Amino acid sequence: MEPNSGRTRLQKMRSVDLKTASPSGKNIRKTKSLSAQFLVNVDELISNVAGGFEHETGLVLSRASSHRMGIFSLAGSSVGSDDLSGGMRLQNFCDIDEEDHNSSSGRKIHIEPTLPIYLSFQDVKYKATVKGPVERRSDSERCILHGVTGSVRPGEVLALMGPSGGGKTTLLNLLSGRVKLKSGTITYNDQPYGKSLKQRIGFVLQDDIVFSHLTVKETLTYAALLRLPNSLTREQKKERAMNVLTELGLERCQDTVIGGAFVRGISGGERKRLCIGNEILLNPSLLFLDEPTSGLDSTTALRIVQMLHSIAEAGKTVVTTIHQPSSTIFSKFDKLILLGKGSSLYFGKASEVMVYFSSIGCSPLIAMNPAEFLIDLANGNMKDKSVPSELEDKFLPQSPKKLEPKYAGPSPLDVHEYLVGAHEARLTSTDKAKVLKPMLIEVETRMQGWANSREWGATWWQQFSILFLRGLKERRHEYFSSVRVTQVISTAIIVGLLWWHSDTSTPKRLQDQASRAAVLCFGVLGLLSYINSNFHIPSRKGNASQREVSGHVQAQCILGSKKHQ
Numbered sequence: 189m190e191p192n193s194g195r196t197r198l199q200k201m202r203s204v205d206l207k208t209a210s211p212s213g214k215n216i217r218k219t220k221s222l223s224a225q226f227l228v229n230v231d232e233l234i235s236n237v238a239g240g241f242e243h244e245t246g247l248v249l250s251r252a253s254s255h256r257m258g259i260f261s262l263a264g265s266s267v268g269s270d271d272l273s274g275g276m277r278l279q280n281f282c283d284i285d286e287e288d289h290n291s292s293s294g295r296k297i298h299i300e301p302t303l304p305i306y307l308s309f310q311d312v313k314y315k316a317t318v319k320g321p322v323e324r325r326s327d328s329e330r331c332i333l334h335g336v337t338g339s340v341r342p343g344e345v346l347a348l349m350g351p352s353g354g355g356k357t358t359l360l361n362l363l364s365g366r367v368k369l370k371s372g373t374i375t376y377n378d379q380p381y382g383k384s385l386k387q388r389i390g391f392v393l394q395d396d397i398v399f400s401h402l403t404v405k406e407t408l409t410y411a412a413l414l415r416l417p418n419s420l421t422r423e424q425k426k427e428r429a430m431n432v433l434t435e436l437g438l439e440r441c442q443d444t445v446i447g448g449a450f451v452r453g454i455s456g457g458e459r460k461r462l463c464i465g466n467e468i469l470l471n472p473s474l475l476f477l478d479e480p481t482s483g484l485d486s487t488t489a490l491r492i493v494q495m496l497h498s499i500a501e502a503g504k505t506v507v508t509t510i511h512q513p514s515s516t517i518f519s520k521f522d523k524l525i526l527l528g529k530g531s532s533l534y535f536g537k538a539s540e541v542m543v544y545f546s547s548i549g550c551s552p553l554i555a556m557n558p559a560e561f562l563i564d565l566a567n568g569n570m571k572d573k574s575v576p577s578e579l580e581d582k583f584l585p586q587s588p589k590k591l592e593p594k595y596a597g598p599s600p601l602d603v604h605e606y607l608v609g610a611h612e613a614r615l616t617s618t619d620k621a622k623v624l625k626p627m628l629i630e631v632e633t634r635m636q637g638w639a640n641s642r643e644w645g646a647t648w649w650q651q652f653s654i655l656f657l658r659g660l661k662e663r664r665h666e667y668f669s670s671v672r673v674t675q676v677i678s679t680a681i682i683v684g685l686l687w688w689h690s691d692t693s694t695p696k697r698l699q700d701q702a703s704r705a706a707v708l709c710f711g712v713l714g715l716l717s718y719i720n721s722n723f724h725i726p727s728r729k730g731n732a733s734q735r736e737v738s739g740h741v742q743a744q745c746i747l748g749s750k751k752h753q
């Protein structure tokens with residue numbers, strides 16, 4: 189293949205204006221074939237340039253066009269296209285229902301093509317400063333990650349697994365750019381983290397912050413109005429929000445409030461799907477998720493992982509942390525990093541992890557879920573597992589010890605050291621080079637894509653009015669009075685003024701500023717609540733005395749006053 193032939197074909201394909209196609213069956217077929225060509229073409233480039241590394245996983249983007257993944261169609265909605273697709277208005281419909289996965293009648297998830305991002309990282313280390321007791325004033329540095337290496341391609345789901353405290357969230361934060369990298373290399377399409385990349389990354393937090401009194405539909409609609417580019421009309425943004433809502437199977441609960449500690453709302457699974465929806469609204473190229481399945485039953489968890497799989501199959505790169513998945517969920521991951529005490533114990537295909545551990549002498553002696561086996565290993569628990577002779581010989585050279593009746597196998601520390609050593613030996617220098625070999629994403633596209641990165645959503649005034657309306661809706665259950673309004677507006681002005689042109693160039697200054705703001709806010713809030721509590725608000729509807737009591741309680745809480753008890 190000529191070096192430039194892929195690019196030429198890509199450009200030719202890009203120049204095809206698909207916007208003119210009508211939603212007739214004929215044109216849809218035309219679109220399908222073009223989109224499939226496009227994807228295969230990029231894949232061709234990848235496999236040629238990557239020199240066959242992970243050849244077997246090379247069907248990254250082309251997977252999106254596989255029959256299993258579903259059909260391509262013209263986008264019915266006028267959602268903005270991505271840089272990569274140029275004038276294309278394509279959507280990839282992927283099946284998300286496990287039970288319907290192989291049937292054509294299942295739910296379809298619309299995912300547009302996006303700029304593919306190949307994430308690669310080498311020797312990622314992270315140290316945190318641990319504050320000692322105040323009286324000793326001794327801060328110490330703690331190594332949380334000891335050099336983790338890996339990579340993930342568009343179309344793949346990389347799972348970060350390991351026991352609690354193993355460093356999964358820390359690694360996820362570093363990879364997503366939320367925490368600044370101090371040691372090691374992380375590249376995105378062979379480029380370091382940059383500001384423009386921020387808009388291409390979606391991050392779903394473990395405990396995502398959502399407004400408890402807003403409904404599912406309102407949450408997605410406000411997110412769409414705020415974050416989608418201004419090239420879309422208000423109606424188009426709303427339509428996009430509704431599409432995502434339908435795609436995630438949230439229609440049934442669209443008018444239910446999200447709920448929180450004091451208000452019953454949607455279920456945990458629906459909440460997780462909503463948080464994912466909040467991120468996929470923007471069609472990110474890279475999606476990071478921190479424990480998206482924690483606290484969910486296995487069927488709901490499987491549904492979420494299945495959804496991530498579908499998102500990846502549309503050409504996105506998905507990285508997720510996971511605690512202890514069921515074997516069915518485990519089989520959905522393409523790649524796996526097993527972390528133990530901040531060290532990498534395995535990096536590679538999830539499907540090959542058992543073969544690898546068996547090759548180093550660690551196999552389950554009883555039928556076991558692979559995830560359970562791996563977490564046990566990462567914890568150094570060798571119960572019901574074969575102990576490699578090398579491990580016994582290396583760490584317990586005095587064989588009489590083995591004969592002691594109380595000998596319960598190698599210690600967790602010995603196991604950890606053995607596994608770290610075995611993994612490092614596997615990642616020989618040539619392997620490392622392969623892991624980091626950049627995947628060719630059409631250079632021109634990449635550069636254009638990053639330079640002309642998406643516009644941010646609404647203008648300053650639009651943001652203000654959307655947030656104002658959202659704030660009103662969130663507090664609609666509360667009573668409405670002039671004192672309340674004054675309270676909110678004055679607090680907002682004071683907080684705004686406090687942060688206006690403030691110097692937040694260093695974390696210390698930021699901290700100072702935040703503490704000053706917090707103290708002042710509490711003071712002002714306390715004062716206003718006190719005033720509020722002394723007002724008798726005339727009732728329009730409902731119980732005035734109840735409101736009066738609520739004002740008193742607030743005042744007591746904030747000021748600690750015993751006056752009203």
Ligand SMILES: Nc1ncnc2c1ncn2[C@@H]1O[C@H](COP(=O)(O)OP(=O)(O)OP(=O)(O)O)[C@@H](O)[C@H]1O
Nearest residue numbers: 316317318332350351352353354355356357358359
């Ligand atoms: N900024 C920090 N300062 C001090 N210690 C930290 C800091 N960040 C993380 N740690 C410690 O590093 C270890 C790894 O934390 P991390 O949150 O990455 O673990 P995890 O694998 O995600 O755990 P879990 O599964 O329980 O969420 C923990 O022991 C944690 O206490």
